[in-house]
Amino acid sequence: MARRGKRVGLLDGDIFGPTVPLLMNVHSEPIVNDKNLIIPPQNYNVKCLSMGMLTPLESAVIWRGPLVMSAIQRLLRGAEWGLLDVLIIDTPPGTGDVHLSLSQHAPITGVILVTTPHTAAVQVTLKGAKMFEKLKVPIFGVVENMGYTICNNCYQPMQFFQDSLMNSLPRKLISLPLDSHISDCNESGVPVVIKYPESDYANLFTKLAREISEILDRQNCSKQEVNDGLLP
The missing domain is CATH 3.40.50.300 (P-loop containing nucleotide triphosphate hydrolases)
Incomplete structure (x- = not known):
């Protein structure tokens, strides 16, 4: 989509097994601006954001549902995505908290x-x-x-x-x-x-x-x- 001229964002919705940093070769920790908004790193003309950029590679995220939903909200609404044509959210398999939270709180x-x-x-x-x-x-x-x-x-x-x-x-x-x-x-x-x-x-x-x-x-x-x- 980015190669076709779209302004694309990619959000990794898999909190427990984030893969976007590997697949998009983005491993730097995002910076936070003066509005306390995360600035998504960019590669291949795609803005990317993942929990894998905010936690050490070897660490395991062991959270219950409310914390997972809070993390999704932070990545989604607590980031300065700017003007996008499309924001793609990669989610884990199944019908868990991530899917329900996105369905209820995201357009x-x-x-x-x-x-x-x-x-x-x-x-x-x-x-x-x-x-x-x-x-x-x-x-x-x-x-x-x-x-x-x-x-x-x-x-x-x-x-x-x-x-x-x-x-x-x-x-x-x-x-x-x-x-x-x-x-x-x-x-x-x-x-x-x-x-x-x-x-x-x-x-x-x-x-x-x-x-x-x-x-x-x-x-x-x-x-x-x-x-x-x-x-x-």
Whole structure:
């Protein structure tokens, strides 16, 4: 989305297992301005904020629900995100305090569900879909992650899981492969669209970003102002 000219923010909503610092190669501790607002660090033209930037790498966050919800509010409303077109919030699996807090206190435009096609993972995702339906939060669709790999001999896609409940989920937006190029990018903190911009893998992520942008544009919600860390 950032490569397509959008002003993008990425908030890591996984308090217990934050991954954004690794995936986006942002490890510096954010600074706080004179208004006591956190200034999100930026990389690849994306503003990023995560609990992983505020706690030591080896430490474990052991908090009950109220503290988790307070941390989410701090990251969301206690940061100076500035003017954004889209703020993407990466959440943990399931239907926990993070999802409920965001659904109740943030103006969510829509949800993208991400799952592997394994039956156990799909069952958890299906519960998440039911939760957002009850909360009347729009679901844009599903991203099938690690749904297949490309055979090194015949170069044809090979599926890992033949039977699943994928058809019981909302509309599939795209299927992403399990591939060493993507894995290497994750480990090095360089997005595949940056490291391999002309690859088939980058094209898949670009296609997904384009489709989500089009959904947002159709809803006239692609431009959302965030002033002084306070969402409208």
